[in-house]
Amino acid sequence: MRGYLWFVGKRLLQLLAVIFCGISATFIVTHLSPIDPVEQVLGRLSGRSNLPPAAIEATRQALTEMYGTNEPILQQYINFWLRLVRGDLGPSLLAFPTPAMELVWRAMPWTLGLLVTSTLFTFIIGNLMGALAGYNPNNRFFKAFGIFSMSIQPIPYYIVAFILLIVFAYFIPIFPASGGFAMDVRPGLTWPFISSVLQHAVLPGVSLVLVGFGGWFLGMRALVSNVVTEDYVTYAELAGVDKKTIVGGYVIRNATLPQLTALAMALGGVFSGTVITEQVFNYPGIGTLLIDAVNWGDYSLVLAVSTVSITAVAAAIFIVDLLYPLLDPRVRAE
Amino acid sequence: MAAGNGLAMAQDAGTAPDLAQFPRNETLIIHNPEGVIRNPAWFNNWVIGSGAGLSNGLHNLTTDTFWFIDPNAGIEGASENAIYNSLADDLWQYNEDFTEMTVKLKQGIYWSDGNEFTADDVVFTVEKHKATPGLAQNGAYNAQVETVEAVDPYTVRFTLKGPNSRFHTLFAIRWGGAWIMSKAHFENVEDILAFNNDPPVSLGPYTLHSFDPNGTWYIWQRREDWQRTALGMIGEPKPKFIIYRNNISPDARLIEMRNGNLDMVHDLSPEATFSVLQQDPQVTGWFPGFPYAHPDPTLVMAIFNLKKPLFEDKRVRWALALMLDARAMSMASYRGAATLSAISVPPTGTHPRDYHAPLQEFLTNYEIDTGSRTIKPYDPDVGIQIADMVRGQFPDAPTDETDIRNAFGYGWWKQDIQAAEELLTSAGFTKNGNQWMMPDGQPFRFSVMVPTDGVVNRLGSIIAQLWSQNGIGAELEAASDTWDRQRVGNYDVNISWAVESWGGHPDLSFFLDSYHSEYIRPLGESQPDRNWMRWEDPRLDEIIEKVRASDFNDPVGIEYGHEFVKLHLEEMPNIPIMSYNVFSVQSNRYWTGWPSINNPYANPVTNWSNGRFIFTQITPVES
Numbered sequence: 001m002r003g004y005l006w007f008v009g010k011r012l013l014q015l016l017a018v019i020f021c022g023i024s025a026t027f028i029v030t031h032l033s034p035i036d037p038v039e040q041v042l043g044r045l046s047g048r049s050n051l052p053p054a055a056i057e058a059t060r061q062a063l064t065e066m067y068g069t070n071e072p073i074l075q076q077y078i079n080f081w082l083r084l085v086r087g088d089l090g091p092s093l094l095a096f097p098t099p100a101m102e103l104v105w106r107a108m109p110w111t112l113g114l115l116v117t118s119t120l121f122t123f124i125i126g127n128l129m130g131a132l133a134g135y136n137p138n139n140r141f142f143k144a145f146g147i148f149s150m151s152i153q154p155i156p157y158y159i160v161a162f163i164l165l166i167v168f169a170y171f172i173p174i175f176p177a178s179g180g181f182a183m184d185v186r187p188g189l190t191w192p193f194i195s196s197v198l199q200h201a202v203l204p205g206v207s208l209v210l211v212g213f214g215g216w217f218l219g220m221r222a223l224v225s226n227v228v229t230e231d232y233v234t235y236a237e238l239a240g241v242d243k244k245t246i247v248g249g250y251v252i253r254n255a256t257l258p259q260l261t262a263l264a265m266a267l268g269g270v271f272s273g274t275v276i277t278e279q280v281f282n283y284p285g286i287g288t289l290l291i292d293a294v295n296w297g298d299y300s301l302v303l304a305v306s307t308v309s310i311t312a313v314a315a316a317i318f319i320v321d322l323l324y325p326l327l328d329p330r331v332r333a334e
Numbered sequence: 335m336a337a338g339n340g341l342a343m344a345q346d347a348g349t350a351p352d353l354a355q356f357p358r359n360e361t362l363i364i365h366n367p368e369g370v371i372r373n374p375a376w377f378n379n380w381v382i383g384s385g386a387g388l389s390n391g392l393h394n395l396t397t398d399t400f401w402f403i404d405p406n407a408g409i410e411g412a413s414e415n416a417i418y419n420s421l422a423d424d425l426w427q428y429n430e431d432f433t434e435m436t437v438k439l440k441q442g443i444y445w446s447d448g449n450e451f452t453a454d455d456v457v458f459t460v461e462k463h464k465a466t467p468g469l470a471q472n473g474a475y476n477a478q479v480e481t482v483e484a485v486d487p488y489t490v491r492f493t494l495k496g497p498n499s500r501f502h503t504l505f506a507i508r509w510g511g512a513w514i515m516s517k518a519h520f521e522n523v524e525d526i527l528a529f530n531n532d533p534p535v536s537l538g539p540y541t542l543h544s545f546d547p548n549g550t551w552y553i554w555q556r557r558e559d560w561q562r563t564a565l566g567m568i569g570e571p572k573p574k575f576i577i578y579r580n581n582i583s584p585d586a587r588l589i590e591m592r593n594g595n596l597d598m599v600h601d602l603s604p605e606a607t608f609s610v611l612q613q614d615p616q617v618t619g620w621f622p623g624f625p626y627a628h629p630d631p632t633l634v635m636a637i638f639n640l641k642k643p644l645f646e647d648k649r650v651r652w653a654l655a656l657m658l659d660a661r662a663m664s665m666a667s668y669r670g671a672a673t674l675s676a677i678s679v680p681p682t683g684t685h686p687r688d689y690h691a692p693l694q695e696f697l698t699n700y701e702i703d704t705g706s707r708t709i710k711p712y713d714p715d716v717g718i719q720i721a722d723m724v725r726g727q728f729p730d731a732p733t734d735e736t737d738i739r740n741a742f743g744y745g746w747w748k749q750d751i752q753a754a755e756e757l758l759t760s761a762g763f764t765k766n767g768n769q770w771m772m773p774d775g776q777p778f779r780f781s782v783m784v785p786t787d788g789v790v791n792r793l794g795s796i797i798a799q800l801w802s803q804n805g806i807g808a809e810l811e812a813a814s815d816t817w818d819r820q821r822v823g824n825y826d827v828n829i830s831w832a833v834e835s836w837g838g839h840p841d842l843s844f845f846l847d848s849y850h851s852e853y854i855r856p857l858g859e860s861q862p863d864r865n866w867m868r869w870e871d872p873r874l875d876e877i878i879e880k881v882r883a884s885d886f887n888d889p890v891g892i893e894y895g896h897e898f899v900k901l902h903l904e905e906m907p908n909i910p911i912m913s914y915n916v917f918s919v920q921s922n923r924y925w926t927g928w929p930s931i932n933n934p935y936a937n938p939v940t941n942w943s944n945g946r947f948i949f950t951q952i953t954p955v956e957s
Contacts, residue, residue: 041383053862058473095385
């Protein structure tokens with residue numbers, strides 16, 4: 001037990017170090033960006049009305065002071081960490097003075113709802129089918145499924161998404177072309193809203209599942225193909241152990257371990273959103289928010305999204321690290 | 335303020351709309367090109383950079399100011415020389431030396447909360463802005479206004495900090511500008527920069543009905559008392575409801591228009607426009623046939639960085655212009671749907687009448703000394719050639735010469751490689767194989783900065799290619815930060831637009847005033863808008879000063895404009911190429927009466943606040 005606690009403590013320090021380094025790196029990269037948020041705002045302002053140069057200069061000075069971009073970068077970095085430890089990432093510069101985290105939390109549920117569901121769905125379908133295909137390599141159905149997976153795997157995601165959009169929103173218009181929910185429903189825990197959200201999530205969800213399950217399938221099939229040749233599986237078969245037990249208890253369980261690490265990283269990664277999906281289906285998620293933030297030079301918002309994402313990925317890996325000794329006796333022994 | 339917890343409604347009251355209550359013969363649905371509106375519950379459009387929607391109906395339907403200047407002709411009978419008196423009862427009145435401006439206001443205009451609009455609102459707006467850094471016109475008012483006073487409830491007098499014959503243009507809306515605030519609504523707001531103004535008090539004929547808390551649609555409802563607004567005094571806005579939808583990808587725009595869920599699309603790619611117009615007879619563009627697009631009052635150019643020795647010799651600049659092929663640029667950028675301009679005035683609105691047509695003879699006879707001979711570089715028929723080129727694929731391209739000139743421009747320079755080489759040689763350049771060398775023996779190399787995508791990117795690609803083919807070391811550089819870089823002069827050649835004009839009015843001060851040498855900044859410092867090339871010339875200053883000393887509506891302004899055009903041709907500080915054409919389309923499925931080249935009463939591009947006048951002219955298609 002003491003050994004496990006030592007292990008947990010070490011991993012916890014690693015987690016904090018990863019988060020600190022990741023966020024600091026993001027801070028440096030965003031502040032090295034040539035895009036100046038003040039100039040972005042000025043560009044939109046002056047392009048729309050007839051402002052004399054003196055007016056533009058006065059506005060530039062006012063914005064620079066409001067955004068704090070006139071301070072030395074080291075001072076900005078220190079201020080950033082002082083705010084962050086209080087849970088404050090400052091105001092968004094593209095939606096000034098709204099707090100950056102408010103924008104993140106507004107977009108996050110959409111991203112999590114779509115991506116967590118589709119990631120889990122692809123993980124389960126892909127791994128289950130992959131495991132069965134690996135254990136039954138000569139089964140015609142699984143062979144055909146394997147060919148289908150390998151065929152769809154190389155197709156660029158946006159092509160799949162676009163085909164789905166054209167077919168099911170235009171030629172056979174049974175799903176909405178864009179958005180997160182219909183205009184005539186009010187957000188809340190009501191069936192009209194939930195059903196509208198589900199209806200709007202079908203096309204983006206299916207597109208993600210279609211291109212996503214192949215990777216899990218092929219990976220799992222390869223893992224199972226190796227596991228079934230292991231001595232303990234042969235021994236179990238010779239001992240007359242029930243086939244379901246062999247597949248479920250021995251083969252899939254052992255082959256799934258590396259897949260769990262990948263799942264944890266994939267689930268951590270959902271916090272970054274999926275830009276192409278959101279662009280094609282105009283889905284209100286975190287991906288387009290991040291793109292907007294980068295294009296505007298909105299350091300605060302980029303850092304807010306990145307902080308959530310870095311923390312989520314690091315935390316996911318940390319949790320897997322903690323679980324591994326409990327799942328794998330070989331690791332536990334180490 | 336919108337709650338920040340996920341799906342919480344941004345609206346604190348009201349219910350989501352039942353779409354059945356929006357019959358299509360009463361409801362107009364418009365595409366707003368803004369992406370996801372990040373601050374959907376924010377309607378305080380006086381705060382800079384708030385992330386609020388602007389062309390989501392807010393500045394189209396609820397705002398107002400003294401005058402509008404239309405980029406096209408304006409509604410006949412309601413506007414004069416494209417100028418509308420909106421909140422003002424008449425045009426601006428300056429004193430003799432342009433240090434005072436008096437404005438008479440219309441009577442009988444009311445805010446949507448029932449308060450009357452008066453001079454007090456104007457005074458409050460100006461003074462509040464002057465006192466509050468972070469408000470949109472804070473810099474403009476502080477730089478120009480000494481005092482503002484309400485002479486009486488319907489008369490405002492501005493005392494200016496110096497002579498300024500163009501001060502009124504701050505209140506003359508071309509796209510957006512200085513909107514008036516409601517004193518009653520804002521005067522007790524403690525922190526105006528943190529005030530979201532939800533719901534907005536409207537000075538226009540519509541009020542907010544509902545909106546998407548995720549920032550992708552807004553619904554506006556016509557006021558019962560729409561007659562008590564400036565737009566209502568021009569005509570009845572026909573749609574009872576107007577829905578603005580944003581964050582719609584180009585593919586979805588096509589699908590939504592074909593499915594009857596959009597009446598006006600802000601823009602499409604040229605190819606998508608050709609496709610939808612050929613497939614759907616109910617969809618229409620600005621021109622009845624090819625090139626369909628609306629030419630904006632902007633001018634895309636190859637902008638030289640004149641502070642770099644590379645381009646200090648005008649013979650070099652002219653040589654680079656003569657290496658370009660107008661037909662290739664038109665085809666590469668807009669698939670032939672470009673409206674070309676050889677002069678530094680957009681070929682749009684009423685400018686062809688005031689500038690392009692009158693200057694044709696001058697241009698046709700314009701001569702350049704290449705150092706070896708004298709040539710006449712202008713080709714008045716290049717538009718006709720392009721029309722002939724595209725007619726095979728687009729039989730509806732115009733055949734009438736006037737129509738062709740309106741659609742494709744009045745002409746451009748002939749590609750004349752020999753003349754270009756003579757000019758370079760006379761400037762001391764030499765050729766080493768297929769590489770031009772500068773007088774100091776170094777290769778003539780530079781980068782051509784373009785945005786990362788779109789028609790301007792395509793245009794820059796072909797320009798760089800044409801120069802490269804002719805021995806110039808031109809390297810294309812796609813950059814995501816072109817705006818920032820052009821301001822500080824961090825580029826060699828920049829493909830962008832440096833000219834914007836009123837469109838419907840001949841005055842060129844909208845862009846020309848900022849060309850004055852008093853505004854030139856050294857490389858590395860932010861150059862005020864539009865003179866990105868940092869062109870400096872005492873003759874130019876002289877023209878600008880004459881414009882400043884003349885009245886906005888004085889016809890002499892056109893003469894000064896011609897002087898500017900001729901000086902620009904002599905110096906070629908940048909190469910004007912084409913207007914920025916916007917492929918806006920409208921559907922006649924539910925509404926009809928859209929503006930077009932044959933009835934150019936307004937700009938159909940949906941994010942211009944001037945588009946409000948369209949709502950008084952369209953009518954529902956009765957089923």
